[in-house]
Amino acid sequence: MVNLNAMGIIFANMHDSVIPELTDHRTMASVPFAGRYRLIDFVLSGMTQAGVQNVGVIVKSNYQSLLDHLGSGREWDLARKRGGLTIFPPSADSGYGYHGRIGALKGILPYIEDAKEKYVVLADCDAVCDLDYTALIERHISSGAEVTIAYAKEKMTPALAKNNVSLLLAPSGRVRELLINDPQTGKRNLSMGIMVIGREQLVDIVRTGYARGMVKFEQDILAKNLDTMKVYGFEYTGYRSRIADMSSYFEANMQLLYLENLNRLFPEERPVYTKVRDEAPVRYALGCKVKNCTVADGCIIEGEVENCVIFRGVHIGKGAVVKNCVLMQDTQVGPGVRMDYVITDKDVQISEGQYLGGTKNFQVFVKKGTTV
Amino acid sequence: MKECIAMLLAGGQGSRLYALTQKLAKPAVPFGGKYRIIDFPLSNCVNSGIDTVGILTQYQPLELNEYIGNGQPWDLDRLYGGVHVLPPYQKASGSDWYKGTANAIYQNINFIERYDPEYVLILSGDHIYKMDYSKMLAYHKQQNADCTIAVLEVPWEEASRFGIMTADENGVITKFQEKPKEPESNLASMGIYIFTWKKLREYLERDEADKSSDNDFGKNVIPAMLGDHQRMCAYPFEGYWKDVGTIDSLWEANMDLLNPNVPLDVWDESWKIYSRTAGQPPHHIAPMAHVENAMITEGCEVEGEVDFSVLFSNVKVHPGAVVRDSIVMPGCVIEEGAQVHYAILAENVVVKKGAIVGARPEHMEDMSKWGVAVVGAGVTIGAGAKVGPKAMISEDVKEVL
Numbered sequence: 001m002v003n004l005n006a007m008g009i010i011f012a013n014m015h016d017s018v019i020p021e022l023t024d025h026r027t028m029a030s031v032p033f034a035g036r037y038r039l040i041d042f043v044l045s046g047m048t049q050a051g052v053q054n055v056g057v058i059v060k061s062n063y064q065s066l067l068d069h070l071g072s073g074r075e076w077d078l079a080r081k082r083g084g085l086t087i088f089p090p091s092a093d094s095g096y097g098y099h100g101r102i103g104a105l106k107g108i109l110p111y112i113e114d115a116k117e118k119y120v121v122l123a124d125c126d127a128v129c130d131l132d133y134t135a136l137i138e139r140h141i142s143s144g145a146e147v148t149i150a151y152a153k154e155k156m157t158p159a160l161a162k163n164n165v166s167l168l169l170a171p172s173g174r175v176r177e178l179l180i181n182d183p184q185t186g187k188r189n190l191s192m193g194i195m196v197i198g199r200e201q202l203v204d205i206v207r208t209g210y211a212r213g214m215v216k217f218e219q220d221i222l223a224k225n226l227d228t229m230k231v232y233g234f235e236y237t238g239y240r241s242r243i244a245d246m247s248s249y250f251e252a253n254m255q256l257l258y259l260e261n262l263n264r265l266f267p268e269e270r271p272v273y274t275k276v277r278d279e280a281p282v283r284y285a286l287g288c289k290v291k292n293c294t295v296a297d298g299c300i301i302e303g304e305v306e307n308c309v310i311f312r313g314v315h316i317g318k319g320a321v322v323k324n325c326v327l328m329q330d331t332q333v334g335p336g337v338r339m340d341y342v343i344t345d346k347d348v349q350i351s352e353g354q355y356l357g358g359t360k361n362f363q364v365f366v367k368k369g370t371t372v
Numbered sequence: 373m374k375e376c377i378a379m380l381l382a383g384g385q386g387s388r389l390y391a392l393t394q395k396l397a398k399p400a401v402p403f404g405g406k407y408r409i410i411d412f413p414l415s416n417c418v419n420s421g422i423d424t425v426g427i428l429t430q431y432q433p434l435e436l437n438e439y440i441g442n443g444q445p446w447d448l449d450r451l452y453g454g455v456h457v458l459p460p461y462q463k464a465s466g467s468d469w470y471k472g473t474a475n476a477i478y479q480n481i482n483f484i485e486r487y488d489p490e491y492v493l494i495l496s497g498d499h500i501y502k503m504d505y506s507k508m509l510a511y512h513k514q515q516n517a518d519c520t521i522a523v524l525e526v527p528w529e530e531a532s533r534f535g536i537m538t539a540d541e542n543g544v545i546t547k548f549q550e551k552p553k554e555p556e557s558n559l560a561s562m563g564i565y566i567f568t569w570k571k572l573r574e575y576l577e578r579d580e581a582d583k584s585s586d587n588d589f590g591k592n593v594i595p596a597m598l599g600d601h602q603r604m605c606a607y608p609f610e611g612y613w614k615d616v617g618t619i620d621s622l623w624e625a626n627m628d629l630l631n632p633n634v635p636l637d638v639w640d641e642s643w644k645i646y647s648r649t650a651g652q653p654p655h656h657i658a659p660m661a662h663v664e665n666a667m668i669t670e671g672c673e674v675e676g677e678v679d680f681s682v683l684f685s686n687v688k689v690h691p692g693a694v695v696r697d698s699i700v701m702p703g704c705v706i707e708e709g710a711q712v713h714y715a716i717l718a719e720n721v722v723v724k725k726g727a728i729v730g731a732r733p734e735h736m737e738d739m740s741k742w743g744v745a746v747v748g749a750g751v752t753i754g755a756g757a758k759v760g761p762k763a764m765i766s767e768d769v770k771e772v773l
Binding site for chain 1: 391404405406444445607629630632638639644645646648649650651652653654655656657659661663664665666668669670673675682683
C-alpha cells in the first residue's frame with residue numbers, strides 16, 4: 001500500500017439535527033446502519049484502507065455510544081503507538097461544545113499542528129459510501145488543488161434540499177461556485193462531506209478564520225474564496241446512501257435488500273470494519289418463513305419475516321409476522337406480533353400479540369429501550 | 373504467580389477426519405457456522421477466569437498459529453499470561469517431537485514454571501462442550517485431590533468406546549479402564565484433567581525416565597498415579613459434550629446446534645463462544661429463497677433452498693440450488709440447480725451447475741453404502757458431476773468432472 005501521507009479528521013456530530021429521532025442519545029457517527037455497522041465505520045474503514053494511520057474524531061455531545069463503539073480503534077487497525085485513533089471531546093478552552101467546523105478545528109489545532117502528515121482528509125458521517133480514499137488523495141496531489149471535495153451527481157430531494165453543499169464545476173473540475181443548501185431541483189453535484197486539504201494550509205485557514213470570527217468552513221472560507229483558492233471536485237460514482245432524514249434512513253436500509261446494492265457497498269476487496277460483538281450465527285427455526293431479508297448475526301428467527309433489515313441479536317418469536325421493517329440491535333419481537341413499516345431502535349421489546357403499523361411513506365419509529 | 377493455568381493439547385493429526393485435516397490441525401477445523409473446534413475450550417477458559425493458556429501444537433500448525441495469533445479474540449492478550457502457542461523446540465540436549473500427551477507437557481515444564489501455578493488444567497482440542505472449569509477447580513480443592521478428571525455418564529452400550537472411571541461414593545476414582553470390553557461403570561473420561569502441579573511434575577519426570585512408556589496421560593500417567601494410590605477424583609459433568617474426531621460425529625455435532633432440545637446453546641450471552649472472524653456484511657436471504665431450520669452467518673447469499681444445514685461465512689447458494697442436511701464451510705459456492713445432501717464441504721468448494729453431492733438415505737437401496745460425503749478444501753465439482761454418498765474427495769483432487 002502506498003503511504004499517501006494523509007491524516008484524517010472526522011466530525012462525529014455534524015448533521016445530528018437531520019435525524020433527531022436517532023441522535024437523541026447518540027452522534028450521527030454512531031447511528032446504526034446496515035445490520036451491524038455504525039455510520040462512522042464506513043469513513044474509518046475507507047481511511048484505513050488508504051493507509052491513513054492517524055485519525056482524530058471530534059465529538060461534541062451525546063458521544064457515549066460512539067466512545068463505546070470505537071474503543072481503542074483496534075477494529076479499524078487504529079490502535080497504534082504512533083498516530084492511531086484520537087478522540088476529541090469538547091475541552092475547557094473550546095467552551096461548551098464548539099461553533100461550526102472552524103470552531104471544532106480550532107479546538108484541536110495543536111493536534112493538527114503537531115501531526116507529521118502532509119495532507120488532511122476531513123469527513124462527515126452522513127453519506128454512506130464506498131469511496132476509494134486513495135484515489136481521492138492521489139487526485140488531490142496530481143491536480144495541484146488546494147482543496148479537493150468528493151461529490152456525487154444526485155437528484156435533489158426535499159430532505160437533501162435542507163442540508164446540502166452543492167458544487168458548480170468548470171470542465172476542468174475546478175469548483176466555480178459552492179452553494180449551501182442549494183434550493184434548485186434536478187441533478188446537482190452534491191458534496192459527500194469528504195474533502196482533502198494540505199495540513200499546513202488547514203492550520204493557517206483555521207487560525208486566521210477563527211480570529212476573524214468565521215464559523216463555517218464551506219460557507220465562510222471556501223464559497224467566498226473560489227477565485228483565489230484552487231478548489232476541485234472529485235466525482236464519486238459508486239454506491240451511496242445519504243442519511244438526510246428519517247425516511248431516507250429507512251430507504252437507505254431498504255436498498256440493502258437488493259443483493260447488487262449490498263455487493264456494491266461491501267466489495268470484497270474493501271471490507272468495512274466494525275466493533276466485533278462475538279455473536280453466534282443466525283438460527284432459522286423449523287417453521288420460520290423468510291423472504292428478502294438482510295440479517296446480521298446473533299438473531300433467532302422463529303416467525304415470518306419479509307423485506308426487513310435485521311440487526312445483531314434480534315429475536316423474532318413464533319407466529320410473528322414482520323414486514324418492511326428495520327429492527328435494530330437486540331429488538332425482541334414477541335410471539336404473534338404483527339409489524340409493518342416499523343423502525344425499532346436498540347433494545348426495543350414488542351410484547352406478544354401487539355400490532356404496529358406504518359406506511360411506505362411514514363414509518364412508525366419506536367425509541368431505544370421502549371417496551372410496546 | 374497464577375493459581376491455575378491451562379495446557380491445551382492441539383497437536384493431534386485428526387486422521388479420522390481425512391480430507392478435512394489434510395492441511396489443518398484438528399482443533400482448527402471449522403465448526404458451527406463461525407467457530408473452530410478450539411474456540412470451545414479457549415472460550416471456556418476465559419469464561420472460567422483462566423487467563424493463561426499454553427497451546428501445544430505439532431501437526432500442521434500454520435493455520436492454527438495464525439488463527440490464535442495474539443489471542444485477542446478470546447481476550448487472551450494479556451501482559452502477564454495470555455495465550456501462547458507452544459510447538460516442540462530445540463534444546464541444548466537436542467530436539468524432540470512431542471512423543472505423547474504427557475511428553476508434550478513435560479517438554480514445557482519451563483513454560484509452566486514461569487507462572488508458578490498451584491494447579492494445571494489439561495484440555496484437549498477436539499471436543500465441543502461448554503464447561504465452567506472454575507467449578508471443577510473448586511471441586512478439586514474441596515476434595516483435596518492430586519488429580520481430578522471430568523467424567524460424563526454415557527449410555528452403557530457406548531461405554532466400551534471410552535476411558536471408563538470407576539469411582540466410590542465420595543467421588544474417589546478406584547479404577548480406570550481404557551476402552552474396556554466389559555465396562556464396570558459408565559463414567560467416561562472427558563479428557564479434562566486438573567492436577568496439583570507439584571504432583572504432576574513429579575509424575576511427568578518419572579514417566580519421562582521410563583523408556584518403555586508411551587508418555588500418554590490416559591495410558592501411562594493416570595494409571596501410574598492410580599497405582600500409587602494418589603487421591604484421584606471424578607468430577608461429574610452434566611451437559612453437552614461431544615468428541616468430534618470422526619466425520620459422523622462432526623456432522624452430528626453441527627446438526628445438534630439446529631436442535632433446540634440439545635443443550636448446546638451458542639446464543640447464550642452469559643457464556644459466549646468467541647472466535648476470530650473476518651467481519652463480513654450481514655447475510656442476505658433473497659425473495660425466492662427457502663430457508664428453514666438452518667444456521668447462516670455473515671457474508672452469505674442465499675437464493676436457493678437451505679434446510680437442516682449450517683452455512684459458514686461467505687457461502688453462496690444460487691437460485692434453484694438445494695442444500696439439505698449439510699455443513700458448508702466458508703467461501704463455498706453452490707451453483708444453480710446443484711444439490712448437496714448429507715455432505716460436509718470444506719472451505720472454498722465450488723459445486724457447479726446441476727452437480728450432485730451426497731445422497732438422501734431414503735433414496736438408498738443399500739444403506740451400507742450410505743454416509744456423509746466429504747469434499748476437501750478448494751475442490752471444484754464440475755457441472756452435472758456426481759459425488760456419491762460416503763465419498764471422501766481429497767483436496768489434492770482439485771476438480772471432479
